Each structure stands twice: as C-alpha cells, then as structure tokens.
Amino acid sequence: MSEHVAPHRWADLWAGRVEEAERATMERHAERCRACAKVRQRVTRASDSFATIRTQSAPEVPWDAIRARVHWSVSTERQAALRRRPPAYGWLAAATAAGVAIGLGASAVAPLAVEPSAAPPDRALAAQLRREPTASPAPLIGLVSRASGDVMLDGVRPADLFARGLGEGSSLATGDGRVDVQFGSDSAFALGPMSTLRLRRFDARTIELAVEGTLDVAVAPRASGQRFLVDAGDRVVEVRGTQFRVVHDPAGTRVACHHGVVTVRDRSGEVELTAEQRLAVAAGRPVSAARPVALSADEAAAFDRARPLTLPLWDPAALPRSSAPLEIATAGRQDVRVDGIELGLAPLRVRVMPGRHSVETADSAGRFRRAGWVDVTAAPHGARFEVPAEPPRTGGITERRRQLRAGIDQPRLRGCTRSIAKAGLTGTYVQIEIAVDPRGAVGFLNVLDTDLPAATASCVRDALATVRFAPGAAATWRERIDL
Amino acid sequence: MLRGVKRDTGSGSLAALGPVDEAELIARCKADERAAHDELYYRFRRQVAGNLYRVLGDRSDLDDLVQEVFVIAFRGLERFRGDARLSTWLYRICVNVALGKIRTRKRRPAAIGVADLDATSADPSLTERPETPDRTLERRQEQERVYKALERLAPKKRIVLYLHEIEGLDLKEIAYLVDSNPVTVRTRLFYARREFYRVLAGDAAPPAEEPSGPTAAEAEIGAEIEVEAEP
Numbered sequence: 001m002s003e004h005v006a007p008h009r010w011a012d013l014w015a016g017r018v019e020e021a022e023r024a025t026m027e028r029h030a031e032r033c034r035a036c037a038k039v040r041q042r043v044t045r046a047s048d049s050f051a052t053i054r055t056q057s058a059p060e061v062p063w064d065a066i067r068a069r070v071h072w073s074v075s076t077e078r079q080a081a082l083r084r085r086p087p088a089y090g091w092l093a094a095a096t097a098a099g100v101a102i103g104l105g106a107s108a109v110a111p112l113a114v115e116p117s118a119a120p121p122d123r124a125l126a127a128q129l130r131r132e133p134t135a136s137p138a139p140l141i142g143l144v145s146r147a148s149g150d151v152m153l154d155g156v157r158p159a160d161l162f163a164r165g166l167g168e169g170s171s172l173a174t175g176d177g178r179v180d181v182q183f184g185s186d187s188a189f190a191l192g193p194m195s196t197l198r199l200r201r202f203d204a205r206t207i208e209l210a211v212e213g214t215l216d217v218a219v220a221p222r223a224s225g226q227r228f229l230v231d232a233g234d235r236v237v238e239v240r241g242t243q244f245r246v247v248h249d250p251a252g253t254r255v256a257c258h259h260g261v262v263t264v265r266d267r268s269g270e271v272e273l274t275a276e277q278r279l280a281v282a283a284g285r286p287v288s289a290a291r292p293v294a295l296s297a298d299e300a301a302a303f304d305r306a307r308p309l310t311l312p313l314w315d316p317a318a319l320p321r322s323s324a325p326l327e328i329a330t331a332g333r334q335d336v337r338v339d340g341i342e343l344g345l346a347p348l349r350v351r352v353m354p355g356r357h358s359v360e361t362a363d364s365a366g367r368f369r370r371a372g373w374v375d376v377t378a379a380p381h382g383a384r385f386e387v388p389a390e391p392p393r394t395g396g397i398t399e400r401r402r403q404l405r406a407g408i409d410q411p412r413l414r415g416c417t418r419s420i421a422k423a424g425l426t427g428t429y430v431q432i433e434i435a436v437d438p439r440g441a442v443g444f445l446n447v448l449d450t451d452l453p454a455a456t457a458s459c460v461r462d463a464l465a466t467v468r469f470a471p472g473a474a475a476t477w478r479e480r481i482d483l
Numbered sequence: 484m485l486r487g488v489k490r491d492t493g494s495g496s497l498a499a500l501g502p503v504d505e506a507e508l509i510a511r512c513k514a515d516e517r518a519a520h521d522e523l524y525y526r527f528r529r530q531v532a533g534n535l536y537r538v539l540g541d542r543s544d545l546d547d548l549v550q551e552v553f554v555i556a557f558r559g560l561e562r563f564r565g566d567a568r569l570s571t572w573l574y575r576i577c578v579n580v581a582l583g584k585i586r587t588r589k590r591r592p593a594a595i596g597v598a599d600l601d602a603t604s605a606d607p608s609l610t611e612r613p614e615t616p617d618r619t620l621e622r623r624q625e626q627e628r629v630y631k632a633l634e635r636l637a638p639k640k641r642i643v644l645y646l647h648e649i650e651g652l653d654l655k656e657i658a659y660l661v662d663s664n665p666v667t668v669r670t671r672l673f674y675a676r677r678e679f680y681r682v683l684a685g686d687a688a689p690p691a692e693e694p695s696g697p698t699a700a701e702a703e704i705g706a707e708i709e710v711e712a713e714p
Binding site for chain 2: 006010011039042045046049050053054056057058065067071447450451452454
C-alpha cells in the first residue's frame with residue numbers, strides 16, 4: 001500500500017468492500033495523516049448522500065401537457081406514415097412500380113413536364129424522380145403557429161391566417177402583437193411588434209429575410225451549402241447559429257446571438273458573434289467599428305421567452321388540415337399557458353392539434369392557475385376560449401406584506417444575527433410562508449428556507465411572529481427577508 | 484435478470500403490473516390503442532421523470548426530456564421484444580436520453596438549485612421527518628458537491644459511475660442500460676471512480692499516482708484495468 005490512501009478506496013471502505021486487514025491499515029493511516037482523514041470525511045459524507053439522491057423523487061411537471069405533446073408527436077407521425085404508405089393491393093403496387101419504370105424511362109428522352117398537384121402517387125413519384133437530375137431547391141412553406149394583435153399577410157388581414165402557407169415573396173406586418181411562423185422541424189421565426197418582414201428567398205438552399213423591426217429566429221443547424229440571411233437595411237446577417245435576434249430600426253441594427261455563430265457584415269467588413277454575444281451598430285456607422293459584447297443574464301433569459309413556437313412534428317402539407325387555431329380571449333393582457341407551454345400575453349391565437357387542451361392564466365403575482373379546458377376540433381373550425389375575468393383585486397397581499405415589513409422588530413432581529421455577524425457571516429436570509437386571517441391573526445408562520453444555523457433561524461422566526469397585523473384581507477404569502 | 488426501475492413513487496405501482504399485465508399492455512399499445520398508451524404513460528411517468536432527474540441532477544428541460552423518452556418508447560414499442568421488463572427498457576431509454584442531454588448542454592446550470600429541492604419536498608418520504616434548516620442545508624450542499632463532481636466526468640464515465648455508485652446496479656445491468664459490454668463498463672467504471680472521488684476529495688486529495696493494478700476490492704466490483712483509449 002502506498003503512503004497515502006487513494007480517495008476511491010475510502011468509498012470502498014464505506015461500502016464494505018475492503019478486507020479487514022487493509023481496513024485497519026487505512027484507518028491507522030488516517031489517524032496519522034490529516035489530509036487522508038479529511039479526504040475520508042469528504043468521501044464518506046458524499047457516499048452518505050447517495051442514499052438521499054437515490055430516493056429522491058422527481059419534481060412535479062405538467063404531466064397532462066407532456067402526454068398531449070407525446071400524443072401529438074406519435075399520432076401525427078403515424079398519420080403521416082399512413083399517408084405515405086402505398087396501398088396494400090398487389091396490383092396497385094405493380095402499377096406503381098410500372099409507373100416508376102415508365103417515369104425513369106421517360107426522363108431519358110422527355111423534357112421536364114409539370115405535373116398536376118393532385119397526381120396519383122405513382123405519377124407523382126415518377127415526376128419526382130424525373131425532376132431529380134435538374135432539381136432546383138425545394139421551396140419552403142411557412143405556417144403561422146402563433147399570432148397576437150394585428151397581423152397582415154401580403155397586405156391584408158386574412159381571416160384564415162392559420163390555413164395559409166407563406167412562401168417566397170410573402171410579406172408579414174405586425175401591429176402591437178407578434179406572429180410566429182414555423183418553416184421546418186425546430187425552425188421558426190417570430191416577428192415582433194410594429195415590424196415588417198419580406199421573404200425574399202425561401203427555399204431549401206437559401207433563406208433570405210428582409211426585416212424592419214424585431215425578428216427572433218430559432219433554426220435547426222444548417223446543412224452544408226444551406227444559407228440563412230437576414231437583410232437589415234444595408235447590413236446582412238448571415239447565420240450559422242441556431243437562435244438569434246435581429247432588430248433593425250432607424251436608430252441602427254442590433255444583433256444578438258444565443259446559440260451558434262452569426263456574422264454581421266456590410267461594405268466596411270464583418271463581425272462575427274458567437275453564442276451569448278450581441279452587437280449594436282448605430283445608423284450610418286460601419287459594422288467593422290462595432291465590437292461584440294457579452295449578453296447579460298436578463299438578455300439571455302429574454303431569448304428563452306422570445307423563442308418562436310414550434311410544433312413537435314413538422315409536416316407542412318398535413319398541418320393545415322390536421323391542426324387548428326385556438327383563440328384565447330382575455331379581458332386584459334394576461335400571460336397564458338396552453339398544455340403547460342407558456343405562450344406570452346393573450347389575447348392570442350395558437351396552432352394546436354385537435355383534442356382537449358388545458359388553458360392557464362397568470363395572476364398578478366405571476367402564478368399560473370388553470371382557467372379551464374377547451375376542446376378543439378380539426379381545422380378549419382378551431383376553437384375560442386374566453387378566460388373569465390379575474391375578480392377585483394383586494395390588494396390583500398401587498399398590504400399585508402407592507403404591514404409585515406413595517407412591523408418587524410428590527411433591534412430584536414439584529415440581536416438574533418449578532419453572533420453570526422460577529423463571526424463574519426453576513427448576507428444571510430430567511431424565507432417564510434405566513435398566513436394572516438381577516439382579523440389580523442397569524443394562522444401559521446413557517447420557515448421554508450434559510451442559510452442560518454437552526455438556533456438563529458428559530459430566533460428570527462420568533463422575532464417575526466411578534467409582528468401584529470391590523471384587520472383586513474386574508475392573505476397567505478411567501479416572503480424572503482434578507483438579514 | 485435485470486432489476487428494472489426500482490422505485491415507483493407515482494400512483495401506478497410497478498408491483499401491480501405483473502408480467503402478464505405488462506405483456507397485455509404492450510400488446511394493446513402495439514395495436515395502437517390510445518387508452519393503452521395513456522395507461523403506459525401514466526404508470527411510468529414518475530419513474531421516467533425521477534430517473535432523468537436523478538441522473539442529471541437538475542430539472543431544467545425535464546418535461547422535454549420526459550416527452551422525448553415517451554416518444555422514443557412509443558415509436559420503438561414495435562421493436563420491443565420483451566427480453567427485459569418494460570420498466571428496464573424505459574430506464575434504458577432514460578439513460579440514453581440523459582446521456583444525450585449531458586453531451587449537448589454547453590452551459591451547465593447549478594446541479595441542484597433551491598427551487599429543485601423545494602419541488603422535491605412533495606415526496607412524502609422526504610417530509611415525514613421534518614429537518615432542521617441546518618440539516619437541509621447540509622444535505623443540499625452535499626448533493627450539490629456530488630453532482631458538481633459528476634459534471635467533471637466525461638458523459639460515458641458519468642453515467643456508469645452514477646448507475647454503479649448511486650443506483651447500485653451491477654456491471655451486467657449497467658452494460659444493458661448503456662448498450663455496451665460488461666468489460667467496457669468495468670474499465671470505464673474503474674477510471675470514473677478514481678476521477679470522481681479525487682474530484683470529491685478536492686484540495687485534500689493526496690498527490691495523484693499512476694494507475695496501478697486493481698486491489699482485491701476493485702477486482703470484486705469488476706474495476707479491473709484493461710487498456711482502453713480514454714475518451
């Protein structure tokens with residue numbers, strides 16, 4: 001045995017996997033060696049925590065929403081597979097094969113022919129095969145997945161916005177809301193308020209979007225040869241990233257990259273942004289003079305909120321028929337969730353699959369509560385859900401919170417933390433949950449979380465329990481008190 | 484025989500799902516019966532979420548990962564031959580999904596945050612015995628330390644170490660779950676243990692030594708050295 005004990009051997013010792021003789025030697029060594037004793041303590045404490053980890057259950061997640069999403073994914077995929085599956089009749093299969101053979105033969109001698117869109121499968125397949133040698137990039141189709149406020153498509157406000165596909169040349173404009181457009185699996189863009197967008201090129205090889213205003217994009221990684229460009233005035237943003245934002249307005253151009261790499265260029269040169277960086281170029285200033293800076297935590301969090309909505313399985317041909325718009329109407333502007341997915345401020349419309357969906361709205365404290373269930377039928381009907389107006393607020397919690405803050409016996413509180421403050425332990429906190437009834441009596445006062453020693457936390461709790469409340473609204477709330 | 488997913492804190496108990504019931508449920512799922520899909524989901528949802536949560540040590544994207552596991556499971560049920568228990572097969576999917584998540588996440592959040600632990604307090608086993616704030620804090624810090632040490636390991640090492648040291652699975656079980664063979668798992672585990680406990684020991688660790696041959700105890704757990712290119 002070497003002079004010191006390897007750390008993993010202490011784990012073996014803890015697990016009873018060490019021979020008695022060796023165990024004694026190790027323990028004798030730990031008595032002499034402070035470093036090994038410390039290692040032993042750390043490893044043993046960690047090993048003790050394994051049992052806690054092993055018995056830890058998962059936090060609650062939106063089970064029904066997940067089930068709904070799983071069902072969407074699996075059933076939509078299955079339906080798509082069924083649509084693609086050739087008929088099971090032998091003669092029809094033979095005919096299909098013959099069609100393919102004819103098509104292949106024809107391709108050698110015949111010029112490219114335009115096939116009617118409703119061609120039978122065999123002819124469509126033959127046509128597809130004929131096209132392949134001279135294939136131009138396949139056009140992309142975008143479908144609106146979420147919309148709020150006024151949205152104009154090609155200069156009009158279409159009633160059937162969710163049934164329309166966006167292609168090359170389409171233009172979008174928003175009022176005070178936003179519109180999300182999905183154009184591939186995990187690929188979508190969201191046009192922010194008071195913005196316009198034109199799809200200059202929109203095919204499998206090149207996507208070129210011209211934007212005035214705010215555009216959030218989240219795209220699947222580009223394959224080799226694919227390009228994604230955003231024109232912002234005389235600047236071009238070329239994307240290799242997967243999530244980024246471009247804002248172009250009279251003040252200039254601002255680009256932020258959340259994932260991947262984005263290149264911003266103009267005639268003066270180009271600047272590359274990597275993940276979690278942003279670049280601001282003032283109007284009339286060259287790009288080459290600007291320097292990227294790191295995104296703040298708030299900006300990074302804003303990206304997650306702005307991420308365009310995508311449906312789990314992308315099938316642009318089937319989705320207009322197999323999904324439907326759900327309109328959520330609220331009395332004021334309220335954050336909503338559908339099937340556990342946060343959608344932002346309602347009123348809005350969102351594309352969902354047929355079935356039963358749960359709708360939740362956020363109260364003034366940001367807590368989501370179920371507003372109800374809605375059954376959505378297949379397109380074109382969709383559904384509308386009106387969120388009942390919230391009862392008028394009593395302001396109970398705000399007032400009670402103010403009373404708590406004003407009523408704390410600060411000298412007593414300082415007395416509780418004096419000893420630990422002397423020891424240099426400052427910046428501590430205690431989080432409590434407290435219930436006060438209409439008479440002002442405290443129903444319960446629990447310490448939920450704290451970084452104080454138990455005795456100090458108990459002292460703080462007792463100090464807080466002395467706060468007296470005036471009669472008023474009943475309230476139960478959580479409060480973090482920094483000490 | 485593989486033990487499968489060992490715990491069920493959800494409403495549906497694995498114990499209540501015997502082999503016959505399981506076979507019947509799988510057959511109904513394969514027949515594309517919506518109710519059977521629902522039953523499978525609601526029986527195993529908490530186990531799946533629990534497995535993912537414990538392997539990863541944080542709840543970010545947990546709902547997406549649970550979704551991914553069930554989508555893979557429903558897609559792959561046609562190919563499920565019944566060699567292992569359904570729960571084991573789902574656990575295997577969980578492990579692979581978790582492995583993918585570990586590989587892809589670039590910025591790793593704190594292993595267990597306050598919110599995470601608050602969320603787990605709903606588990607009756609954790610709330611039966613009220614803990615003092617000191618004890619809670621200590622427990623939390625210890626778990627954070629474990630997960631931080633796990634974060635330092637390469638994904639494959641991390642998974643085998645987690646399954647062996649924390650879940651207490653043996654080499655054959657781990658090999659099935661990570662789709663590898665026991666010899667490879669043994670080698671990986673050997674290096675993973677050394678690295679993990681050295682990280683846990685931190686600055687108190689004695690100077691690193693060249694890997695030596697396995698001791699009797701290491702051989703017992705199968706941590707025999709075999710020369711394998713380290714990932």
